[in-house]
Amino acid sequence: MTGAVASSVTAPVGTTRLTSAPAADFATHLATFGPLPTSNPAVLLSALHDSGLEGRGGGAFPAWRKLAAVPGRERARGRRVVVIGNAAEGEPLSSKDATLLTVAPHLVIDGLLAVAESLNGTATYLYVRSSVLGAVSRALGERRDARKIELREAADSFVSGEASAVVSALAGRRPVPQDRPFLLTESGLAGRPTLLHNVETLAHIALIARFGPAWFRSRGTASDPGTRLVTVTGGGRPSTVIEIGGGAGLNDVFRFAGIDPAGLSGVLVGGFHGAWVPASAGNVRLDREDLARFGATPGAGILMGQDARHCPLTVASAIATYLAGETAGQCGPCVNGLSAMASVLSRLARGERDPSLPAELRRLADLVTGRGSCHYPDGTARFVLSTLTVFDADVRAHLAGTCRKEHS
Numbered sequence: 001m002t003g004a005v006a007s008s009v010t011a012p013v014g015t016t017r018l019t020s021a022p023a024a025d026f027a028t029h030l031a032t033f034g035p036l037p038t039s040n041p042a043v044l045l046s047a048l049h050d051s052g053l054e055g056r057g058g059g060a061f062p063a064w065r066k067l068a069a070v071p072g073r074e075r076a077r078g079r080r081v082v083v084i085g086n087a088a089e090g091e092p093l094s095s096k097d098a099t100l101l102t103v104a105p106h107l108v109i110d111g112l113l114a115v116a117e118s119l120n121g122t123a124t125y126l127y128v129r130s131s132v133l134g135a136v137s138r139a140l141g142e143r144r145d146a147r148k149i150e151l152r153e154a155a156d157s158f159v160s161g162e163a164s165a166v167v168s169a170l171a172g173r174r175p176v177p178q179d180r181p182f183l184l185t186e187s188g189l190a191g192r193p194t195l196l197h198n199v200e201t202l203a204h205i206a207l208i209a210r211f212g213p214a215w216f217r218s219r220g221t222a223s224d225p226g227t228r229l230v231t232v233t234g235g236g237r238p239s240t241v242i243e244i245g246g247g248a249g250l251n252d253v254f255r256f257a258g259i260d261p262a263g264l265s266g267v268l269v270g271g272f273h274g275a276w277v278p279a280s281a282g283n284v285r286l287d288r289e290d291l292a293r294f295g296a297t298p299g300a301g302i303l304m305g306q307d308a309r310h311c312p313l314t315v316a317s318a319i320a321t322y323l324a325g326e327t328a329g330q331c332g333p334c335v336n337g338l339s340a341m342a343s344v345l346s347r348l349a350r351g352e353r354d355p356s357l358p359a360e361l362r363r364l365a366d367l368v369t370g371r372g373s374c375h376y377p378d379g380t381a382r383f384v385l386s387t388l389t390v391f392d393a394d395v396r397a398h399l400a401g402t403c404r405k406e407h408s
């Protein structure tokens with residue numbers, strides 16, 4: 001496939017692409033990136049295919065496959081197709097979508113319009129956190145072509161960004177994952193074919209539509225092309241959002257964010273439903289190939305460095321307790337199993353010297369995995385198992401009563 005694209009403006013060079021406009025207003029956006037080319041469905045699909053862009057919301061599904069899976073209005077037998085830009089960002093460690101919508105809202109709007117136009121007649125929504133409603137509303141008000149985009153406030157919960165939960169919320173129902181399987185691309189919002197993209201994915205689509213797949217691939221690696229936004233936390237510093245080239249090393253990302261990786265004992269990659277990478281693993285790259293051996297993926301670009309002076313089990317216990325409180329309350333194994341796991345991990349973190357605790361955690365993780373209507377219990381179990389594996393020395397120190405790390 002080939003993707004012929006053109007723009008009146010020079011493509012951004014270097015790693016700073018999504019964040020290259022000096023201000024968020026529409027005039028600056030146009031001066032920086034040029035106007036959005038008219039969307040030709042075949043050209044856009046081809047450009048996305050060749051770019052290798054994968055979703056930036058956590059699922060990493062190829063963007064072109066998602067687009068190809070949704071029938072245009074003709075193939076949908078006259079039904080209007082729905083396109084949703086998802087910035088619910090319920091993960092507490094992530095703020096990259098809110099940051100993007102604050103500094104470059106027009107790239108997101110462009111991406112939404114490009115996808116919608118290529119599907120020939122759609123309803124369009126932006127589903128965003130309350131903190132950025134004002135910024136997005138201002139941006140929408142700056143342009144005539146965005147009048148039909150409906151702006152909706154996202155629910156404030158961990159599961160609010162799950163695809164079926166977004167559709168439920170937009171339909172006026174509880175913003176929780178649906179308890180029976182359904183195919184979004186065939187029958188999503190109001191029974192219409194529905195395409196849901198993370199807002200960062202849409203912003204990349206807006207740039208690929210202008211500057212083409214070869215430009216997109218000119219940063220990053222063959223397996224992780226382009227750039228991505230990451231939210232970095234650790235070392236006692238406030239959380240920060242940076243744009244990096246695909247396949248960047250974890251240690252380099254921390255240094256770039258002003259955090260010394262030498263002071264970390266591990267890195268939580270992918271947020272509360274992610275997995276730990278031990279500091280001893282060296283400069284592992286933030287791409288799927290390198291992270292696979294730790295059961296991690298780049299996910300939604302979330303990195304939390306664990307301070308080596310602090311007890312990781314205390315941190316993991318707090319996260320497991322939070323996750324147990326965030327289930328949608330629909331499935332027994334999820335509701336009961338996650339609170340049981342959190343309780344056992346808390347006993348271990350507090351220093352209870354019962355050698356059966358790790359095995360009990362593994363048993364519970366096995367029990368809940370694959371037993372919910374959505375993947376929520378699976379993600380929680382993965383996080384707990386990863387904690388046991390990567391911080392095995394800390395688990396043994398707790399059981400022996402020899403842990404001397406700070407527990408605050």
Ligand code: SF4
Binds near residue numbers: 159328334372376
């Ligand atoms: S598995 Fe948990 S989060 Fe998912 S639908 Fe069931 S109760 Fe809700």
